[in-house]
Amino acid sequence: MSTNTNHASPADTAVAASAVFDLQKIAASLPDHSDTMLIDTRLTDEPHASSRVFRVYRPVAAHYHATCDEYLSVLSGRAKFFLGEAPPFVAGPGQLIFFKQGTIHGIPKILEEPFVVLAVDTPRRDPSDVHFVDPADGTPESFIQSKRLY
Structure with a gap:
């Protein structure tokens, strides 16, 4: 089995035809604290889809994303999550959350840390595609910071 052993961020390198990512290692490399709401590591960054932990x-x-549908697979931790007008629910490991572009969603409470998620956005989500319902709640810059792979 061939794997991509280039540990640079795919956004910084030529696009590989395939890759294998160690999600647990990537999750463990995320810092304990952040000035932003989230820190991510981009795994793939193609026009038709992007993925990140x-x-x-x-x-x-x-908030919502105007340009992409999103698939979220919870890797660790638990959090209260909401999608649109539906009642909030507890999201935990093994759950896959899906929502279409424009769906208002959020995380009002982290119940167990670290809350780490694998995200797949279709098509690719530009990091600036974060629109808070109340603009006073944040900006793309206060929302997320990207970290290099490994």
Whole structure:
């Protein structure tokens, strides 16, 4: 089995035809604290889809993404999560959360840390595509910071 052993961020290198990522190692490399709500590591960054592992450090206010659908697979931790007008639910390891572009969502409370998620965005989500329902709650810059792979 061939694997991509280039440990630079795919955004910084030529696009590989395939890759194998150690999600647990990537999750463990995320820092314990952050000035932003989230820190992510981009795994792939293609026009048709992007993927990343991110850790949530504090509650995330209601927001949406205008350009992509999102799939979130919880890797560790637990958090209260909401999607649109549906009642909040507890998200934990093994759950896959899906929502369409424009769906208002958020994380009002982290219940167990570290809350780490694998995200796949279709098509690719530009890091600036974060729109808070109340603009006073944040900006793309206060929302997320990217970290190099490994």
